[in-house]
Amino acid sequence: MENNNNVSRNEEWRVELRSSISPKERAAIERVEMPQLDPAYRITCNEEVNQGITEEQAVREATRCLDCNNPQCVTGCPVGIDIPKFIKNIERRHFADAAATLKETSSLPAVCGRVCPQEKQCESKCIRLKMKQPAVAIGYLERFAADWQRNSGEEETVKMEPKNGIKVAVVGSGPSGLSFAGDMAKKGFDVTVFEALHEIGGV
Ligand code: SF4
Incomplete structure (x- = not known):
């Protein structure tokens, strides 16, 4: 049976995209560098140091990915993206x-x-390392796509299962607590998150 990765890889748009640029041309593209705040400015403020990449940088970096038949990067991702x-x-x-x-x-x-x-995770398994080149900047691209979604104003469609009437308490609102709470809510549980501090998010 085909796994989900193979199913999505064989979709028409993926096949066309893959053949639109040769692997050699993809391999010749250099890894993007993420812009950072200038140190002289950085010491005057609390702004995020790493600035994220632009749309053009993201598309170019995405073009470096060879869309491998057996993508080892996925095996390095703890949540199997x-x-x-x-x-x-x-x-x-x-x-x-x-x-x-x-x-x-x-x-x-x-x-x-x-x-x-x-x-140490997904990028450590990227095939480009075996080609003696920097890995695809998977983390930068993940941040780009997630930030784009958040800033776009577009509503996300979240699949919710019918409510099952079972209450669940989550103690602590750090990333793992919030992820768990979100997953349980999607499955229909009635979730309450408890946090000792004044703000959620694991501050
Ligand atoms: S291993 Fe690297 S090149 Fe291959 S699919 Fe994953 S990110 Fe793309």
Whole structure:
């Protein structure tokens, strides 16, 4: 039986996109660098140091991905994101579809795109390392797609199962607590999150 990665890889748009640029041309593209705040300015403010990448940078970086037949990057992702599918959606500028792919298995992609150690997880398995080249910047692309979704004003469609009447308490509102709460709510549970501090989010 075909797995989901193979099913999405064989979709017509993916096949066309893959053949639109040769692997050699893809391999010749250099990894994007994420812009950072200037240190002189950084010491005067509390703004985020890493600025994120632009649409053009994201599309170019997505083009570096070879859309592998057996994508080892996915095996390095603790939540099994269909990495080539979300990246190829960025390459064809379907940013909402890229964000939706992330949300299939990850509740907080904007957080994970910033704090996950991708160099030890998904990116450490990227085929481009075997080609003696930098890995595809999967983390930067994850952050890009999640931020794009958040800033777009577009409503997300979340699949909710019917309410089952069972109450669930979640103690602590850090990333894992919120992810769990979100997943349980989607499954129809009546969820309450308890937090000792004045703000949620694991501050
Ligand atoms: S291993 Fe690298 S090149 Fe292959 S699908 Fe994953 S991100 Fe793309």
